[in-house]
Amino acid sequence: MPSLSNLSLRTLKWGSTALLAASFCSTAWAQTPREAWHDALADGYATLATSTADLDQAVTSYCATPSAERRQALETAWAQAFDSWQAVRFVDFGPIEQDNLAWQFQFWPDAKNTVARKVNLWLGSEQSIGVEQLKADSVAVKGFPALEYLLFDPLASKAQPLPEERACELVTAISSLLQYNATQLQEQWQAFRPHYLGTEQFQNTTVLAAMHGLDILRNKRLAAPMGLEGKPRRNPYISDAWRSEHSLAGIRASLVGLQQYFLPGLRQLLSSEEGAELVERLDQQLTATVARLERQSADMQTLLADDDGYRNLQLIFIEVDKLNQLLSGNIASELGIIRGFNSSDGD
Template structure:
């Protein structure tokens, strides 16, 4: 028996399936595929190069300057990834395996020396069972840059090389494992691209998490700059609390992290979070663009490492101006952008630090 009402209902369902795609779903998928996944892939490539570099250096096929350059590349790749820590790398304390900061009690130096003095053979397998303090880039940096370690001495180099090789291997394995989880069926790439799924009830939840991660990373950048500036120690500079103080990588890492955060905002061809702002929010988009440009401009104008800038009033003023500029970027995202996108940020992972 023909039932017109049933036919109309079926047509409505069919037409609904063909309705325009949810802009938030489009943005989430675009960011996952064109921004986040490529950044993870670059991180994997940098860690593969780091593992190969450790072996080459320890076998005498690569000099110290090349080993340090490969470390810097891995550190920059990691820094760029930090505003994109959504999914498996943000879980189970995995990020601590990549970098241990802040190191308020010089635990990296102490635990590296304790491990090497234990008499146990160092290998990737033994390192996997060790503290996160000695597994990552901070320990790698300690070996390559600490003033007390003379790698020109063959005996000293032979002492530290097994750990250097083990860290390189650990970083490569960790990065490859995370990337594989991203790409697997039902992994983060799929979860950010099609809704609903096991992680997100809808695209708005995904966009909200991406913004939360970005805002948390921007807040962390303020801490990485503010801590050595002495903003939490009554204005007394704390140079040894800077990220990458041994290699003077602090400002370069900050620049890379800012680039990662801006990639979420801009996306490819302006199809990032900014694409979700309605036309009446054009002024806000302009403010955020200008804020990013201001921080990049201030970073570009700095021609000394952080450690040198902290030694005089002019340098400290330059760093404080940079902090204030970075704070504008953070506040615009945390306040105005979150409100415009209807996102409740809630608890910040850095709160209470």
């Protein structure tokens, strides 16, 4: 994923360009926290727009000329686009609040299996399928989970398997709507810049968004399937992206997103010696947690199936818990921020 372009200025060679490099670096580091956050998140939204466009193209190619290679390319494109969404998923303010847009990208949690029921209704009906028809329907049939069901769930294949015509029509409409929403979100975030930079409260709002996102990751996306939150039993089917066995990869993408899109502004905000040390600790803990996730070759469902796998999940949970303690504890205290209820917390 792209990082802040101004950070690359630190790689400029000294010598005849030293004065110019110092000038550029001074300009970059003179950014306010909100300027750094807005620019970083603009990169994140641009990546989401690009990856959903790639996904839409992969759908078109596969449905036009189905093959095993194009099916694999389609599934890979879904995973890459899904990960780009996970990276910016913590942002719960601004344009993403309009028209339930976050839910249009990912309807989750889905305790009543609404995604499967809505998709099967479309597959079994004779109603024409297109972007405009989907816009008028439930958020459950508009985003990544609906595509995941069509691509990875055997029950979808029984109803109307890809690449049969109606299944392809539905996949095409969903991917086109995803691309449209991602493009709109990217444009709206740029238009949101003056208001974001000019409103002091967005400083705390951005930190709170990262806190809420990490809290949901810890409690809902990891602890709940492990039986540590809610019902005390292991249940991989309440994790997100379980059908594609992409639950832990999605968690990793969220942590990488915090590192790339949230840390730049936090470094600007906590510029004192003590604050800088806290940010460095958070950065190091994010790196360690991502590395542990990368070492896991199996996903949530497999790891929950036996005690050895569960112990690996416990080690991941411990790393994520350290992140929570750092951000919602030490760093929030340093900033004088108290975590409150957030609508994205769910039930």
